[in-house]
Amino acid sequence: MFSYFLKRIVQSVGVMLCVALLSFSLFNFVGDPINNMVGEETSTEERAELRKTLGLNDPIHIQFGRFVANAVQFNFGKSYQLRRPVSELIAERMPATLELVIASSILALGFGVFLGVYTGINRTGILSNFILFVSLAGVSLPTFVIGILLIYIFAVILGILPSFGRGEVVQIGFWSTGLLTASGLKALILPSLTLSLFQMTYIIRLVRAEIVEILQTDYIKFARARGISNHSVYFGHALRNSLIPVVTIAGINIGTLVAFSIITETVFQWPGMGFLFIQAVKFVDIPIMSAYLVFIALVFVAINFIVDILYFLIDPRLRTKNENQDG
Amino acid sequence: MDFLEITNLNISYPTRRLLVAAVQDVSFSVKKGEILGLVGESGSGKSTIGRAILGLLDEPGKIEGGSIQLENLNLADPATEVSAFRGKRIGLIFQDPQTSLNPVMTVGEQLLETIQTHLQIDTGDARKRAIELLDDVGIIDAKTRFDDYPHQFSGGMRQRVVIALALCADPDILIADEPTTALDVSIQSQILALLQRLRADRNLAVILITHDMAVISEIADRVVVLKDGRVVEMGSPAAVLGNPSQTYTKRLVSSVPPTDRRIDRFPIMNSDQGSATDQNLKILNRWQLQENTGASLVRVKSLSKSFSDESLMRITAKEPVHAVRDVSFEIREGESFGLVGESGSGKSTIAKMIVKLIEPTSGLIFFEQDDITTLEGPALLAFRRKIQMVFQDPYSSLNGRMKIKNIIAEPILHHNSQLGQMDIDHYVDDLLAAVDLAASSRDRYPHEFSGGQRQRISIARALATQPKLLVCDEPTSALDVSIQAQILNLLKDLQEKLGLTILFISHDLPVVRQMCDRIAVLRDGAVCEIANAERLFDAPTHNYSRHLLNSMPKFQP
Numbered sequence: 001m002f003s004y005f006l007k008r009i010v011q012s013v014g015v016m017l018c019v020a021l022l023s024f025s026l027f028n029f030v031g032d033p034i035n036n037m038v039g040e041e042t043s044t045e046e047r048a049e050l051r052k053t054l055g056l057n058d059p060i061h062i063q064f065g066r067f068v069a070n071a072v073q074f075n076f077g078k079s080y081q082l083r084r085p086v087s088e089l090i091a092e093r094m095p096a097t098l099e100l101v102i103a104s105s106i107l108a109l110g111f112g113v114f115l116g117v118y119t120g121i122n123r124t125g126i127l128s129n130f131i132l133f134v135s136l137a138g139v140s141l142p143t144f145v146i147g148i149l150l151i152y153i154f155a156v157i158l159g160i161l162p163s164f165g166r167g168e169v170v171q172i173g174f175w176s177t178g179l180l181t182a183s184g185l186k187a188l189i190l191p192s193l194t195l196s197l198f199q200m201t202y203i204i205r206l207v208r209a210e211i212v213e214i215l216q217t218d219y220i221k222f223a224r225a226r227g228i229s230n231h232s233v234y235f236g237h238a239l240r241n242s243l244i245p246v247v248t249i250a251g252i253n254i255g256t257l258v259a260f261s262i263i264t265e266t267v268f269q270w271p272g273m274g275f276l277f278i279q280a281v282k283f284v285d286i287p288i289m290s291a292y293l294v295f296i297a298l299v300f301v302a303i304n305f306i307v308d309i310l311y312f313l314i315d316p317r318l319r320t321k322n323e324n325q326d327g
Numbered sequence: 328m329d330f331l332e333i334t335n336l337n338i339s340y341p342t343r344r345l346l347v348a349a350v351q352d353v354s355f356s357v358k359k360g361e362i363l364g365l366v367g368e369s370g371s372g373k374s375t376i377g378r379a380i381l382g383l384l385d386e387p388g389k390i391e392g393g394s395i396q397l398e399n400l401n402l403a404d405p406a407t408e409v410s411a412f413r414g415k416r417i418g419l420i421f422q423d424p425q426t427s428l429n430p431v432m433t434v435g436e437q438l439l440e441t442i443q444t445h446l447q448i449d450t451g452d453a454r455k456r457a458i459e460l461l462d463d464v465g466i467i468d469a470k471t472r473f474d475d476y477p478h479q480f481s482g483g484m485r486q487r488v489v490i491a492l493a494l495c496a497d498p499d500i501l502i503a504d505e506p507t508t509a510l511d512v513s514i515q516s517q518i519l520a521l522l523q524r525l526r527a528d529r530n531l532a533v534i535l536i537t538h539d540m541a542v543i544s545e546i547a548d549r550v551v552v553l554k555d556g557r558v559v560e561m562g563s564p565a566a567v568l569g570n571p572s573q574t575y576t577k578r579l580v581s582s583v584p585p586t587d588r589r590i591d592r593f594p595i596m597n598s599d600q601g602s603a604t605d606q607n608l609k610i611l612n613r614w615q616l617q618e619n620t621g622a623s624l625v626r627v628k629s630l631s632k633s634f635s636d637e638s639l640m641r642i643t644a645k646e647p648v649h650a651v652r653d654v655s656f657e658i659r660e661g662e663s664f665g666l667v668g669e670s671g672s673g674k675s676t677i678a679k680m681i682v683k684l685i686e687p688t689s690g691l692i693f694f695e696q697d698d699i700t701t702l703e704g705p706a707l708l709a710f711r712r713k714i715q716m717v718f719q720d721p722y723s724s725l726n727g728r729m730k731i732k733n734i735i736a737e738p739i740l741h742h743n744s745q746l747g748q749m750d751i752d753h754y755v756d757d758l759l760a761a762v763d764l765a766a767s768s769r770d771r772y773p774h775e776f777s778g779g780q781r782q783r784i785s786i787a788r789a790l791a792t793q794p795k796l797l798v799c800d801e802p803t804s805a806l807d808v809s810i811q812a813q814i815l816n817l818l819k820d821l822q823e824k825l826g827l828t829i830l831f832i833s834h835d836l837p838v839v840r841q842m843c844d845r846i847a848v849l850r851d852g853a854v855c856e857i858a859n860a861e862r863l864f865d866a867p868t869h870n871y872s873r874h875l876l877n878s879m880p881k882f883q884p
Contacts, residue, residue: 218426225381225421226441226492227414236440240431316476317430 008308012301017068019297023290024067028056033286037080076291081283086291090273095175096166097265097272101257103188104196109250112200113239116207120242121234123212131204138201143260147194147267154190162187164269191268195261199253206249210242243314251307255300329356330532331380331500336393336403338372338379338556349375349388350556359499362526362533364547364564366540368579368807372556373536377502380534381419382409397500415445418493422505424485428477434461434488435473438495445496460491465521482670483514490521500532501525507542511669511834516878519546538807540583541837541880544568552576568882582812583882584837589861592819593812593841608824609757614793616826619661623693624796624828625681630654630690632676632852650676651852654690658796663822663829665843665860667836667875673852674832678798681830682714683707694796712742715789719801721781725773731784732769735759738791758787762817779810786817790825797822798830803838815842836879840864848872 027033033056034047042050051057055066070076076086115135119128138146155163167183169176178184214220215238223233262274269275273292280288312318338350350372357363365373378384380395380402395402400412421427429437438457439450448456454473461469464487477485486506493501503522507515523546526533535547543550544564551561552575560573571577581594631654635647651673658664666674679685681692683699692699694710702710715738718724725734735755739746746754756766762783773781782802789797799818803811815838822829833839839846839860846863848855848871856869867873 218421218423219429221383222419222421222427222489222492223429223437225383225414225419226495227410227444228440229410229444232440232444237429237432241429315431316433317478 005309008305012305015301016294016297019294020068020071021064023071023293024064026293027067027286027290028063071294074291076294077287079280079285079288081280081285086287089276089288090291090295091174092176093271093273093276095177096270097258097261097274099178099188100191100195100261100264100270100272101254103192104199104257105250105254107192107196108199108203108253111196112203112250113207113246115200116204117211117234117239117242119204120208120211120215120238132208135201135204138197139205141197143194143198143263144267146197147191147264150190150194151267161190163190166271191264191270194267195257195264199250199257202253203246203250207242207246210245211238214238214241240314244311247307247310247314251303251310252300255296255303258299259296330359330398332356332394332396333376333380334394334396336376336379336395337391338375338384338388339391340388342387348556350379353393353553353556353558355551355558355561357500357532357534359532360526360530361548362522362535362546364543364550365534365536365553366538366543366550367553368538368809370555371553373553374504375556376553377419377504377534377536379403380500380502381413381417382407383413383419414441414493414498415496416498417500417502418495418498419502420486420489420493420504420506423509424482424489425509427489428485428492430477433474433476434480437492438473441492441495457491457495460494461488464488464491464494464525465517466491482510483517486510486514486518487521490518490525494525494529497529498531500534502534502536504536505538506535508537508539512836512875512880513669513878515542516880519880522546539880540568540580540808541586541882544882545880552579579809582809584812584815584835584841586837586840586864586879586881587883589840592816595809595813595816608761610754610761610790611824613754613757614825619826619828621659621661623657624660624695625658625830626691626693627657627677627681628655628691628693630677630680630687630692632673632680632685632688649852651680651687654849654852654854656847656854656857658828658830660795660828661822661826662844663831663842665839665846666830666832666849667834667839667846668849669834669875671851672849674834674849675800676852677849678716678800678830678832682716682798683710708742712792713794714796714798715792715794716798716800717782717785717789717802720805721778721785722805724785725781725788727773729772730769731759731771731773734773734784735769735788735791738788742792754791758790761790761821762787777810778806779814782806782810782814783817786814786821790821794827796828796830798832800832801834802831804833804835811838818842836864836875837882848875 033054034051038047038050055063058066074087078084079086079089082089115131119131122128151163154161162183165187166178167185167187168181169178169184170180178188211234220233220237223237228237261270261272262278264270265272265274266278273295276288277292279285280292333356334354336350336353337348340347340349353372353376355363365376367373375384375388379388379390382402384390390403393403397412397416400407402412428434435454435457438460439453442448442453442456443450446453446456458469458473461472466472466484466487472480477488480488501522506522507518510518519542522533522535525531535543537543547564549562550564550567552559552567552573554575559575560567560571567576568580571580578595584593630651631649632651633647633649654673654677656664666677668674676685680687681694683702687700694714697706697710699710729737732752732755735758736751739751739754755769759766759768764780764783764787768776768780768784773784776784785802802818803814806814818829819842821827829842831839831842833842843860845857846860847857848863848869850871855871856863856867858868863872864876867876
């Protein structure tokens with residue numbers, strides 16, 4: 001088991017190095033970095049001087065080594081547009097995005113698993129069919145349409161929820177949270193719902209398919225034959241077995257939530273990293289873009305690592321794979 | 328009145344087009360302390376009856392009429408609470424111990440849950456009871472194994488756990504649905520002995536559902552023969568199986584491969600289709616028949632195969648699994664050579680190496696004069712033409728999206744691309760005729776055929792290249808006995824007519840006795856004994872062969 005995790009860590013580091021290489025080449029080869037930094041009136045000598053001090057004349061592998069060393073310390077240089085360190089900008093925006101993503105993950109997982117089990121057990125009920133119908137809409141409608149629709153209904157017509165921003169935030173250390181004020185919580189509802197809807201419907205369908213399949217297996221039939229109650233057959237035996245694929249998909253999806261919160265953040269003018277990234281793209285603000293790339297990759301790698309650990313906790317067959325078996 | 332009485336039971340499955348009557352007017356009863364065998368082929372309704380007793384019919388199955396009376400409870404009445412008897416008074420065990428335990432719960436958790444569902448006792452007492460049960464069904468070191476997961480048990484041990492689970496609430500009746508079909512013979516005999524002991528110790532009524540006539544004749548006190556949902560005959564095994572009064576039972580009994588002698592052909596009572604021997608085999612015209620000289624066709628020398636985890640990122644070296652160790656034998660032209668062994672004995676691995684699907688780790692394999700491990704290019708293609716395989720599972724070995732004619736024509740085209748379409752069509756028809764399938768089969772798809780018919784298609788496909796050696800890997804173990812008898816007859820006929828050499832792989836000793844001239848007994852990848860079939864069965868020299876033959880249930884009608 002230990003060797004397995006060691007292996008996974010080595011793989012993760014490999015992935016991160018590849019992403020760093022991509023991000024590095026973005027920084028160095030998309031346009032001339034010097035041109036991006038200085039004004040029109042800078043002389044050729046000054047440019048050459050700057051090139052030297054920035055180490056841009058060094059061989060590529062040394063430059064890459066320096067980039068990685070800096071990246072490990074979250075040092076991605078200064079934003080061209082905002083003239084502030086990128087790490088500072090990201091740290092400022094991160095809480096907003098993470099709060100949004102966590103809120104929508106909880107919504108997606110909670111409702112997704114619950115409704116998935118419900119529709120899996122009651123396959124023919126009217127309510128199940130209704131849930132599946134709505135979930136189909138959730139899978140097929142693009143996020144921005146849902147977001148605008150929700151804004152139209154709840155902000156414009158009903159006027160009960162704000163249409164943009166985070167509301168009032170409270171500063172705790174470096175972390176600015178909207179979870180402690182009424183207006184912050186209200187502002188979180190629409191964006192997190194928008195962001196979670198796709199994942200939620202996806203999880204509903206996945207859990208449902210799993211439950212339906214598992215209810216056909218011999219061990220469920222055998223559990224029933226032993227007189228185990230329906231309740232523990234569903235929630236004790238079936239749900240736990242259905243979680244293995246759910247954890248995989250949910251894990252990857254939380255990664256995509258972070259990455260694709262861009263659209264939701266844009267629709268709701270949510271001051272998170274995605275919003276920052278979109279602005280950076282507009283101004284070709286390469287340091288922010290490359291830092292964002294590395295950051296998202298880190299989130300994905302970390303989540304996949306956690307998913308692998310969860311496998312071990314859920315599925316005992318993996319735990320003993322390397323030990324002796326007598327079968 | 329007997330303990331459990333079933334009277335005029337009718338069960339049907341309404342489908343969109345028609346009502347399928349799965350069980351019709353079935354009546355029988357079971358006494359305490361009695362083992363009742365329910366025997367029949369697939370589709371006879373034997374499992375359906377077992378499920379119906381527990382109120383566990385699969386959707387949309389429904390009890391249409393009749394009663395299942397357990398003392399004063401009518402189990403067929405929908406108003407009867409299932410919790411009053413399911414698991415509590417009646418226990419059920421399934422065929423496959425690999426799939427009947429929840430893989431993510433420990434054995435102990437599953438036992439505790441079941442005990443506490445039925446008995447109002449605290450966890451400490453329940454645990455004690457669970458360990459006693461495990462002990463009783465023969466789990467060694469039950470206390471420590473309590474916290475193990477199902478995958479940590481071997482197949483036989485798992486079936487013991489399943490039985491312990493079924494016994495949690497001290498039921499009066501145990502329904503065992505093919506309890507040993509998925510197990511090796513030596514494990515099978517242990518499980519059967521366990522069932523007999525439990526019956527005696529606990530005065531259990533046991534309903535043993537099986538297709539295996541030998542198992543029934545060994546341990547059942549009474550037997551009920553079912554066909555298409557109806558009772559054909561019932562009585563003591565000696566009477567019913569030894570001196571059957573009904574044609575169906577006679578046919579069934581005659582299809583069972585005898586263990587004590589070798590017969591030429593299985594008598595097939597109502598075979599309405601002429602068998603291949605009676606007809607002119609048209610494929611013979613294409614066959615370049617050579618006199619079989621009895622010289623060796625395949626020689627295997629010091630063959631070994633080990634599997635190791637070859638992943639790139641491997642950090643800790645794992646012990647490789649030695650599937651085959653230093654195996655040597657030869658197969659002579661025209662003979663049937665049998666490879667026999669329990670699961671994990673390496674018999675299929677050897678077959679795969681002989682047909683060159685996997686490469687040996689070390690050792691030599693000669694086919695005719697060629698060392699096949701070095702073959703490549705046209706020589707390899709020629710070798711592949713001469714050696715063909717029939718697989719175990721007739722459902723997964725045919726491509727479901729291809730028509731039968733294309734399935735059979737594919738190897739013909741691959742090895743002889745000059746043939747014209749007309750010629751191929753004729754050849755396919757001749758091949759279908761050779762395996763007793765109607766010519767109209769050619770335009771149909773595999774799912775339209777039964778298991779036995781599919782196995783015939785597989786054989787036709789294997790014959791398409793006019794092979795010298797036919798490798799049959801458990802060709803009948805997925806089939807009913809009467810179908811098995813037909814397929815075995817067909818193979819014998821084809822072998823005789825076409826001068827085929829057959830490598831026959833099986834775990835089923837009676838079948839091997841009927842089919843093979845010489846037999847190699849394998850255990851853990853090594854050869855124990857190679858002997859003529861008659862000598863092996865009459866006077867085995869190796870201890871393990873003796874053990875295998877003793878474990879084999881004897882069908883003595």
